[in-house]
Amino acid sequence: MYFPSLILLATTALAAPLIQRDAASILQAITNIENHITTLNNTLNTFNGNLLTTIPTVLKIEEQTAELGDAISAATDAANLSPALSETDSGTVATAVVTLVPKIQSLLSNIIAHKNTFDRAVLGIGSVSPQVEQDLQTQSKLSDEFSGALIAKLAPDYAALAPLITNQISAAFQNAVKIFATSGGLFHLPAVQGLGEFEELLKNFLHLR
Incomplete structure (x- = not known):
């Protein structure tokens, strides 16, 4: 007896516009x-190469890195859904x-500072490192x-100046990527997509040893 109401509710929800940010x-x-x-910086500060804690810490870093990525994506969504800003x-x-x-620069510097530990x-x-x-x-x-x-939502004067700031972020990332492009250690594990695959890769490797 509730089916018509449920159908009406679902139809209304689908037809409703996205909430403007x-x-x-x-x-x-x-x-x-x-x-x-x-949070990620704090975890990096505990990453000291201790054989008993290194793998769990690496997995924690990978998880928190993914969560940071989600936060950045959410910020992008908020900007895209926002009207032009005054x-x-x-x-x-x-x-x-x-x-x-x-x-951001501090985080990237901290990651670079732990390059040898990642290696x-x-x-x-x-x-x-891969x-x-x-x-x-x-x-x-x-x-x-x-x-x-x-930048697309900023007032023109601010949008014109924004690249002076965003270019600093891009340069910091490029520097970090360049440093990690070369792996140390006696061997390196390949990069994979996602925390689950990375965890599985580590488990399989350690099991083989």
Whole structure:
């Protein structure tokens, strides 16, 4: 007896437009990115090459990296769904991005600082740098997409200046990718797609040993 109501509800939901976002949604998304950066940085600071904890920490880093990527994608969605921002809102959002830049640079510097640890993450001799390189390339692409979506909604004066900021982020990613393009260690594990495949790769390798 409830079928007609359910059908009407479903039809209405499908026909409804996407909820429009605004500057507040973009700012919240940027804050979310910052929180994920802090979490990942904290985990990296515990990544010391201890054979008993290295593999679990590598998996944790991979998981948190994926979560950071999701946060960046959510910020891109918020920007895409937002109307054009006013001068005032553009200034507020631009300030938030300026504050975000050194945090991104700090994270990338921290990742680079642990290059040797990534290069001996497997049994003290095997490298997972190819996976890190792939993750960095993915994060860089997501960052570029967010930058593009955001610039498209900024007021003209702010949009014109935005590349001065976003180019700093791109340069930092390019530097990190370049550093991880070369693997150390006696051997390296290949990069795979997704946390599940990466975890399975590590398990299979360790089982074979």
